[in-house]
Structure formats: structure tokens, C-alpha cells
Amino acid sequence: MATNEYCANKQECKTTQFWLLLGLGGLIVLSALYAFFTLEHHGHVLTGMNNQVVWGLPHVFAVLLIVAASGVLNIASIGSVFGKSVYKARAPLSGMLALAMLSGGLAVLVLDLGRPDRLIVAMTYYNFKSIFAWNMIFYNGFFAIVGLYLLTLMDRKMNAWSKPVGFVAFLWRLGLTTATGSIFGFIAARSGYNSALMAPMFIVMSFGYGLAVFMVVQSAMYYWNDQLLDVNVRRRMKNLLAVFVGASLYFTIVFHLTNLYFAKQWEYERFILLDGGIYTTTFWVGQIILGGIVPLILLFIPRSGGAGSGKTERICFCFLAPLLVVLGGLAQMYVTIIGGQAFPMPLFPGHEVSSTFYDGVVASYSPSKWEWMLGIGGVGIAFLLTVIAVRVFKFMPHDDFEELKMRRATD
Amino acid sequence: MSESTNTESSRRDFLKAGALVAGVTLGPGVLFYGIAHSRAPEEGASSAKRWGMLIDTTKCGDGCNDCVTACNTENGLSGKTGPQDSQWIRKVDIKDLRSGFVQSLPMMCQHCENPPCVDVCPTGASMKRADGIVLVDRHICIGCRYCMMACPYKARSFVHEPLTDQNPEVPRGKGCVESCTFCVQRVDRDEQPACVEACNTKSHQAMIFGDLKDPESAVAKALKAYDSVEVRADMGLNTGVRYQGI
Amino acid sequence: MASIRTWMRLALLAGAAMIFAAPVLEASAGVDLPKIEKGKGEKCVEETQFMRRNHMELLKHHRDETMRKGIRTTKHSLKKCVECHASEKTGSVAASKDDFCASCHRYASVKLDCWDCHATKPMKKPIQVAQPSPRMDLAKESVK
Numbered sequence: 141m142a143t144n145e146y147c148a149n150k151q152e153c154k155t156t157q158f159w160l161l162l163g164l165g166g167l168i169v170l171s172a173l174y175a176f177f178t179l180e181h182h183g184h185v186l187t188g189m190n191n192q193v194v195w196g197l198p199h200v201f202a203v204l205l206i207v208a209a210s211g212v213l214n215i216a217s218i219g220s221v222f223g224k225s226v227y228k229a230r231a232p233l234s235g236m237l238a239l240a241m242l243s244g245g246l247a248v249l250v251l252d253l254g255r256p257d258r259l260i261v262a263m264t265y266y267n268f269k270s271i272f273a274w275n276m277i278f279y280n281g282f283f284a285i286v287g288l289y290l291l292t293l294m295d296r297k298m299n300a301w302s303k304p305v306g307f308v309a310f311l312w313r314l315g316l317t318t319a320t321g322s323i324f325g326f327i328a329a330r331s332g333y334n335s336a337l338m339a340p341m342f343i344v345m346s347f348g349y350g351l352a353v354f355m356v357v358q359s360a361m362y363y364w365n366d367q368l369l370d371v372n373v374r375r376r377m378k379n380l381l382a383v384f385v386g387a388s389l390y391f392t393i394v395f396h397l398t399n400l401y402f403a404k405q406w407e408y409e410r411f412i413l414l415d416g417g418i419y420t421t422t423f424w425v426g427q428i429i430l431g432g433i434v435p436l437i438l439l440f441i442p443r444s445g446g447a448g449s450g451k452t453e454r455i456c457f458c459f460l461a462p463l464l465v466v467l468g469g470l471a472q473m474y475v476t477i478i479g480g481q482a483f484p485m486p487l488f489p490g491h492e493v494s495s496t497f498y499d500g501v502v503a504s505y506s507p508s509k510w511e512w513m514l515g516i517g518g519v520g521i522a523f524l525l526t527v528i529a530v531r532v533f534k535f536m537p538h539d540d541f542e543e544l545k546m547r548r549a550t551d
Numbered sequence: 552m553s554e555s556t557n558t559e560s561s562r563r564d565f566l567k568a569g570a571l572v573a574g575v576t577l578g579p580g581v582l583f584y585g586i587a588h589s590r591a592p593e594e595g596a597s598s599a600k601r602w603g604m605l606i607d608t609t610k611c612g613d614g615c616n617d618c619v620t621a622c623n624t625e626n627g628l629s630g631k632t633g634p635q636d637s638q639w640i641r642k643v644d645i646k647d648l649r650s651g652f653v654q655s656l657p658m659m660c661q662h663c664e665n666p667p668c669v670d671v672c673p674t675g676a677s678m679k680r681a682d683g684i685v686l687v688d689r690h691i692c693i694g695c696r697y698c699m700m701a702c703p704y705k706a707r708s709f710v711h712e713p714l715t716d717q718n719p720e721v722p723r724g725k726g727c728v729e730s731c732t733f734c735v736q737r738v739d740r741d742e743q744p745a746c747v748e749a750c751n752t753k754s755h756q757a758m759i760f761g762d763l764k765d766p767e768s769a770v771a772k773a774l775k776a777y778d779s780v781e782v783r784a785d786m787g788l789n790t791g792v793r794y795q796g797i
Numbered sequence: 798m799a800s801i802r803t804w805m806r807l808a809l810l811a812g813a814a815m816i817f818a819a820p821v822l823e824a825s826a827g828v829d830l831p832k833i834e835k836g837k838g839e840k841c842v843e844e845t846q847f848m849r850r851n852h853m854e855l856l857k858h859h860r861d862e863t864m865r866k867g868i869r870t871t872k873h874s875l876k877k878c879v880e881c882h883a884s885e886k887t888g889s890v891a892a893s894k895d896d897f898c899a900s901c902h903r904y905a906s907v908k909l910d911c912w913d914c915h916a917t918k919p920m921k922k923p924i925q926v927a928q929p930s931p932r933m934d935l936a937k938e939s940v941k
Binding site for chain 1: 634638641647649658667673676693696700705710712713726728786
């Protein structure tokens, strides 16, 4: 066994650790499957979801994974479409991560359906007026296009095609995130959604979440192989992450500022910004502070120390800041998806409304363990696929430092 | 196939028109009878009709729950009101924040002309019948609940648990979304929805159901006689259910 | 156009038959055929052999006609199937493994999810087609 190990980076096989990782991912996925079969048998009565909050924690994880999946492909796009060689070297890893995360997100979405056994119906009956149906088309197309793109990147004979296919993939992913954001943006009935800003905001956020995930995975791979990521590459990526995090904050501010100008949206803004309990806390502490301001500080403050190659800085740049960005993403999705449903719909404006169906009151929602298992299971699927793919194929970025130096002079 | 249906229906239209002319000459009583007995079983719902309802909130009793009970009995709902239980119709109490004026009214699927639930449904399970009744085709509903996100009236419920002993006329089951059907099984045999029947039996007379497109129908006449509004008129959905007195 | 489709369908059926025939024949040697309870009345709405092969097509067609178009003919309606074929013992078509639908579907190991939503028992009391409720024409009068 030991003599004939196979791994893409032969000098650092670490077979035991690999199996441990595989086992960990497998356990998470198994627990998700267990949750799925339990819910399939007993119904959604076991979840915290109800007729007021119809999309819960699984959807938070699913949408985050899908949005981040489209965002992580951005690395490849910067390489192929915009010709930056640092990113070109990372394009295969980026494409693979995109596919792995989309698989995870979609799996959660499908496993949470009331009738998952009718997936074939979802694939054969399309209502083209539904943005949800368009999402399904975008997801399926994403697999095909990014798969092809990976092929052009990794097969030398098809290398020449990587630019045009990469361009199509770039456009496709923009379409996909637009459609995902519009799932919420097109809901005219609810104060928390109903905004054309949802689509571009989701795109900008996807840049941030995707890059953050990429940085964590890349750093883990370098760590695994006892290598150090070149300080300049690291610095480039952290600057880019800072730009994306800043842009996400900007969009968040514009979104809420617009609402604050519309009298009919005041109640909703008061709910999210001031007295919405868990949603207000999650918004300020999770999305804004931990997911926005702290990462920005982490990305910029240590620089005053010197050349930027210190260990603290490395940890901040490569793990801490991006992990916080992802955590902030989770918070943002929770506030957007669940906060938007928990806030009562304005059935009779100017009236106090009450009924047996929880009209006029903030809907309560507390996720059950099954929902956590399902949601985290989506991350598990993405993790498992990534671990296997990184093991079997060469996804480790290989930088051409000579070329980089020359480029740097002209950049 | 479709051609023959067309000829068939045009022939029927012609016959109906004939009946109408005959009816006018024969007197109003016969005419009413002729229109009311509209459909043979093989005929199907027609876009010549649009079912709708007018609810007079001034007649709707505070604390009266008869329409809700009747709905539960007719459609086999448990009547429980937990966060995960289905409620096809519910009584909503509203209080004007400025004047303090209190009212009570039934709220259910408003059977919109432009239903958001139908627009957003990925599979087309959420659908509007030719006669304006909005339904969920549970055969192709995948239980994604997007329609529940989109409905401004919170009219829909998701079945969270396995069900048994359903009413043979009202199939419903775990994992699908459901809502008020205007008691389509009753309407199709020329009866009124259970809620309306209950409201009239108890002589509240707060609900009038009928064909909005038939100017002679009770509901059309009442709509013409009184001022009425649709809830969330800002959405522009042209609801089939309208309210008077709010 | 239609004939091409018919031919394609036939070809598909033939192919499917070839694939499935062998194992079924094999199985029928070892496993007892289901004992199917006789339904009420003289005979079914179609030939038994035809129903055996095509009941699912008829039901699917009828379900869409009724559900989406509001056509409520009774000849091929599931409700009518249940009325005739509900077991004497259980009063249902799928409550016990020997009931009409269950017995055969178990034998053929074809899972069916009709009964997740549809009642397996006939209506307790038949619908009164006379005038039990205020009719629309009566309601009209009451407004005046």
C-alpha cells in the first residue's frame, strides 16, 4: 500500500491524514443523508420551518454555497478572461471548487424539498416565467460549462479553447447569481425582498464569499504540502478580498439607505436594524462587524509591522479574515432569507393585524438539529468532493515566478 | 383532437346562445335556471366564467368562526392552529391604528387574475384554471414552497406531516403546498363553497359567491351596487375575492 | 406526425417488453400470482387485460383533465376505481397487502404514491346531487 500510493503531489502523500479527512467529510455527509431520510419519512414537522418561515436553515446554507460557488469561479475568470497570470495558475482549482460547492448547495436544496422523489418533475416541467425554474437551468448549465472549462484548462490539447469557454463561463456565472439574487428580488409581496438591488448585491457578495473560500482552501493546500504561498500572490489576493468586502458593505448600506427613504419600508428597517432580536444581532454582529469590518481590519492593520511576511499576518490574511468573511456570509444569508420571512407581511397597512395564522406578528423560527445536519451536510459534500479532487488531480497552483516578476514591473 | 373540441365548444356556445334567446322570451325565472345549470361533466372549466367572492366585513361577526369550521370539515383539515398546521381560511382581526376602529374578516386565497404563486412556481404545479380558480396540482408539486414566499396574502400552507383518511373529494398529502380551492369540487357541481354556505346558513350573509363575468349573478350585482376593495391593491393582482366595508 | 410518434412509442414498448419479459417470466415461476379481489358490479369500465396494461395511462390522463381543466367525467376517475375495488374486508384499495391496488403493485414491486394524497376508501355517503345547499340561482334571488 505504502509503496504504491497515488496522489498528485507525490512527495507529500500523508495518506493517513487524507483518510481522516475523507472520513470526516463522509461522516458529515452521512449525517445529512440520515437527516434527509428522517425528514422524508416524518415530514417537515421535525424541522423548525413552518407556514410562516417556509425556508429555513437548509436554504441559508444552500444559497450561501451556490452564491459562493459562482463567486469562486471568479478566480478563473480573472485569469482567463482578464489575462492575469497569477489567477490563471489558480483557474483549475477555482473551477473545481465551483463545481464542488454548487453540488453541495444544490444537494441541500433538493434534499429539503417536500417531495424530493419528484426531482424528475422539476427537471421535466418548466414554467419559464418562474425565476426558480431559470435557476435550475442556470445550475445545470453551470455544471456543463464549468466542466468543459476545466477540461480546456487541464487538457493541453484543448488549452487554446480556455479563453472563449472561460468567457462563456464568466457570463453564465453572472447570469446564475443574478437569477439567485432575483429569487428574492422578484418577491414583490415581502418588504425584505422586492428590490432590483438583490441581484447585483448577490453578485458582489459572491465575489467576496467565493474568494474567501478559495483563499482558505488554497492556504490549506499549501499548508498540507509544507509550502509557503508567495508573499506577493498573498498580498494581491488579500487586497482583492478587501475590495470585495468593502463593495459588499457598500451595497448593504445602499440597500438599507434606500429602504429608509421609503416610508412604507420603515417598519422593516426598524426590524432589521433596531429591534428585530436575533435578526438585528445577526445583522450587526455577524454580517457587518465580523463579516465586514473585522476582516478589513485584519487585512490592513498588520501591514504596519513591515514586509508583510510575518506569521501572524499570514494567518490573518490566509485563514482568519477569509473565514470571517464566510461566517459573515452565513449571517447575511440568515438575515436576508429568514429575517425577510419572519417580518410580517403588510396585509393591511395602517392597521394592527392579528389572526390564528400569525398575521401581524414576527414569526418565530428555531432550526432543529435535522436542519443543521442537512445544511452542514451541504458543506460536507463540497468538502468531500474537494478533498478527493485535490488528491486525484493536480489542482495545486503552480506559479511561474520569473514571469510574475516581469509582470510586476509592468503592473 | 383539439379541433373537434373547438367545433364541439362552438356548437355548444351556439346552443347556449340559442337557449339564452329562448330564455329571454320565456321569462327571467327560466333564464336564471338556464345559466345556473351550466356545465356537463365532460365540459370542463370555461374562461367565460370567473368565480369570485364579495365579503361584507360589516356583516362579518367578531368572534364568529363558522366559515373556518365549515372549510375544515369540507376539506378535511384538522382545525389545529399551530405554526405548522394548514389553514385554508382564517379570521383576521384588524384595528385601525389611527381611529381604533376594529373589524373582523375572513382571509383566504384571493384567486388573483395575476397570481404571483403561479408566476413563481418552477414546475407549473401552481396554476389558474380557466374559470379563475387558483389551484395547486399536487401531482407535480415538488414542495419547494416558493409560492408561499410569493403570496402576499399568506394564503398557502405546506403539509408538514403524513396524512390519512382524506376526504375522497379533496386529496391532500405530505410534502405539497395547498390552499383554498373555492371548494372546487362543490363549485363544479353548482354548489357554493363551504364557507359561503355556512355563512348564509347562519344568516350572516357576509359572503356572496358567484360568476364575476355574469352581470346577472348575485356577486356581480352586489359589486356594482357597493364600493369594494381588494386587499393589497398596490400589488395590482386583480383578486377574485373583494371586500366591502374596509 | 402523430403516426411517427405512435411508431416510436411502439418501438419503445417493444424494447421495454423484451427487457422486462424475461425476468417477469422467470419470477412468475417462483412467486405466487397475487390474488386479486373481485370488484363490485358486472365488469370494469374497460377490458381487464387492457386495464392491466393501461390503467396508469388512463389515470394520468384523467388526473390532468380533472385537475387542470375541471373535466369531471367519472368513467376513468380514481374515485370510481376505489368505489368498485375497495375490499370487502378493509373497505380500502390499499390498506392491507391483499387489497386491490396493493396486492398487484406489491407483486410487480411498483411503488405508487397515489395514496399519499388520495383516499383509499370510497366516500362515506354519496354526494347528493339534489339540492342540499343554497344554489347559486337561489342566492341570486336572495340578494334582490
